[in-house]
Amino acid sequence: MATNTSFNDMLNEYLAIDLLSSELIKRDYFFTKVDKDQGWKGGTLPVPFKGAQASSVKFGGLTNQADVSEYDYVRGQISAQQEVWGTLKFNQTDLVRHDGSVNEKSFLKMLPDQIEEFMEHMKMAVAINMLSGPHFATVIADGSAASGILGVDKIDRFELGQKVVIKDNNSPQLALYVVAIDINAKTITVSLTRGGAAADVSAYSVAQAAKLYHDGVMVGGVVTNTFTSLRSALLSAANGGSAQLYGVTKTAYPYTQAVNISGASISASNILDKLFDAYTEVRTRARGNANTILMSYKHLGSVMKLIESQKGAFKTTATATKASLYGWTEIEITSVKGPLTIVGIQEMDDDIVIFVDWKAMKFFSNGLFRKRIAPDGKQYYEVREESGFYYLHDVCLYGELVVHKPSNCGIIHSIPNY
Numbered sequence: 176m177a178t179n180t181s182f183n184d185m186l187n188e189y190l191a192i193d194l195l196s197s198e199l200i201k202r203d204y205f206f207t208k209v210d211k212d213q214g215w216k217g218g219t220l221p222v223p224f225k226g227a228q229a230s231s232v233k234f235g236g237l238t239n240q241a242d243v244s245e246y247d248y249v250r251g252q253i254s255a256q257q258e259v260w261g262t263l264k265f266n267q268t269d270l271v272r273h274d275g276s277v278n279e280k281s282f283l284k285m286l287p288d289q290i291e292e293f294m295e296h297m298k299m300a301v302a303i304n305m306l307s308g309p310h311f312a313t314v315i316a317d318g319s320a321a322s323g324i325l326g327v328d329k330i331d332r333f334e335l336g337q338k339v340v341i342k343d344n345n346s347p348q349l350a351l352y353v354v355a356i357d358i359n360a361k362t363i364t365v366s367l368t369r370g371g372a373a374a375d376v377s378a379y380s381v382a383q384a385a386k387l388y389h390d391g392v393m394v395g396g397v398v399t400n401t402f403t404s405l406r407s408a409l410l411s412a413a414n415g416g417s418a419q420l421y422g423v424t425k426t427a428y429p430y431t432q433a434v435n436i437s438g439a440s441i442s443a444s445n446i447l448d449k450l451f452d453a454y455t456e457v458r459t460r461a462r463g464n465a466n467t468i469l470m471s472y473k474h475l476g477s478v479m480k481l482i483e484s485q486k487g488a489f490k491t492t493a494t495a496t497k498a499s500l501y502g503w504t505e506i507e508i509t510s511v512k513g514p515l516t517i518v519g520i521q522e523m524d525d526d527i528v529i530f531v532d533w534k535a536m537k538f539f540s541n542g543l544f545r546k547r548i549a550p551d552g553k554q555y556y557e558v559r560e561e562s563g564f565y566y567l568h569d570v571c572l573y574g575e576l577v578v579h580k581p582s583n584c585g586i587i588h589s590i591p592n593y
Contacts, residue, residue, distance in 0.1 A: 200430065203298045204520045205306060208467075208533055214258065215539040216573065222251035222421040222577055224430055249428060251421030255539070257402045259304075261297040265555075267564040297570070299332060301402070302522040305538075305576050306469070306529075309392050310400040314341075314385035323354075323373025324363045327387065330361045331521065338367065340393050340592055343385035346378045350398045405469075405529050405536075408578040409433035409586040420581065434460045436586035438528065442593045446474060447481040453587050454515065454530065463532035463583025468514045470528045474590075475504060475519025481504070524555040524591065530585035540574030547571055 276464065303311045312333070316326025318341075325341075327333070333353050342348040351374060355364035367374045379385040391400050403421075410416025411425065414435050419423065425431045436453045457465050470478075506517045523529075547569040548554050555566040578584075 189429050198326070203302045203522070204469075204518060205302050206298070206538075208296075210533065210537045211229040211543070211552045212537055212539045213542050216541055217573070220253040220539060220575070220577070222253060222423075222579055224249045224251055224428060224579065238325055241368065246375035249423055251423040253421055253575050253577070257575050258299075258571060259301060259402075260572075261293065262294055262571045263570075265566045271518065277518045288410075296334060299522060301572065302520075304389075304392075304404060305334070305402045306405055306522050307524040307527070308406040309389050309398045310386035312380060312387040314343075314381055317381055318376030318385070319373075320375045320377035320378040321373070323366060323376060324362050325365060325379070325385075325387075326360075326377055328525070329362070330356065330358055330363070333363050333552050338369075338389060338390045338563060339365070340388045341376065341379050341385060341518065342364075342388065342393060342396060343379050343383035345383045346385075346394045348388075349376075349379075350390070351376070362539070364448045378396075380411055402574075403578065404529060404575045405531075405576075405578065405584075405586070406524075408576075408581055409435075409584055410527075410588055411435050411528065413533070414588045420578070425581070430462070430580065430582045433581040433583075434530075436585065436587045438526075438587040438590035441587070444481075446477045449587075450478070450517075450528070453528075453585065457530045457585030461530075461532075461583055461585055463535055463580060465530040465532040465535075465584050466514065467518060467531045467533065468528060469520060469523055469531055470519050471523040471525045472504075472519045474528060475506075475517065475526050478517060479506065482508075525589065526590045527580075528587040530587075532580070535580035535583035536576060536578045538574060538576050540572065543574075544572050546569055 200234045208242055234423055237484050248279065267588050300311065312327045312329045316324075318325050333339075335353055335356060337351065338355045339351050341350050341351055349367075351365040352369045352371070354366045354370060354373070357363075365376060366372055366534065388398075392398060404414070406416045408420055411432070412418040416425075420431050423431055434457045436456055438449065438453075441449045454468070504519045506519075508515045508517060546554050549556075555568045558565050558567060
C-alpha cells in the first residue's frame, strides 16, 4: 500500500544532501583526490603565495647585514565564489499516477534513475570545468548550413535536449539545443530552439577554433562564469593559460609558475618515452612531488599498449593496475623516484597531460553540493502551466579551486591529434 505524503517530505528523505555529495565524489577522480575545505562562507578568500625564500648563504664569512635576502610572501585573493546549478524536474502527473495524490510509490519508481543520470552529467560538467577549462568540447568538423550538424571531439559529453553555447575566434556566441546525436559519426545536430528545426551553424569552423560551452559560462562572448581550471592555472599565458593567478602575475615569481612542456612531438608510439622525459623534467624543475599523471583515455590506451609490448625490455615495469567502476583507470609504474601513478579519466582533454602534486591545491566551498531551500522550508518550486503542474528542485555548488603551489606541478601541452 503506497503511503501518501507531501512532495517536500519525500525530497527531504530521499534527495538528501549526503546522497548528492557522495554520488559526485565517488564518481569523480579529481573530487576524490583533491583536498577540500568546506568552511568558506563567502566573501574575499586570501590566497598567499611564497614569492621568494631566504637565500643568503656565504662561504668564508657572514653575510653583510645590509645584504640579507628575505622571505617574500605575496597575497593573491579570490573576490567571490563561483557557482554552478543543477535542476531536476518532476511532473505532477507522474507523481500522482497511482491513486490521485503525490505518493512515495510513484516517487521512488522514478527517482533512482533520474538521480543517477543527473549526478553523472553534473559531475562531468564540474570536473571538466576544473580540469580542462571552460569549454567542454571542440568542433572537429565545420558546421552545416542546412542540416545543423557539427562534428565534435567529445561526443560522450552531450545529451539530447542539452543547451550549449558555441563560440569561435570570428563569430559571436550562439545558444543552441542538441536535437540529435550520432555516436559513431561523432556529430550532433543543433537547433536554435528546444526540439526545433536544424540551425545554420556554417559560420563556426575548425579553422576558427570553434568550441562548445555549458550554458552560462559565456557572457557577451567572454568566458565569465567558470571555476579555476588546472589548464588555466598551470599553463603560461604563451601556452594558453592565464597571465595571472588570483590577481598575481605568474611570471613575477617562480612559485606561481608550473613546468610547461611541449607535447607537439608526441605520438601513439612514443608517448611512454615522452612521459618519462617530461616526468624527469618536471621533477628536475618543479619544487614538489608531482607523482600522479592525469590524462585522457585515449592516451592511457596508448600507454597500456606500450607497456604490454615493451614489458620485457622496457626500463620500467607496470606493477599494478586498478580499474574503477566510476570512470577512471590507474596504472602504477616503478620509476627512479618511486611509484608513479598514471590515471586515465574521461573528463580530461586530449591535448594536455597534467603532472599533479595533490598538496598543491585545495577546493574551498560552503558545504559542497547543497539543496536550494526556500525561506518557507520548501525544497522545490511549483510551476503551473496549461499542460499541467511540475516541480523544480535545484542543487547548487558554491566554491573555487585554489592552486596555491603551481610550481609543484607540471603540464604537457599542444599534444597533436595522433
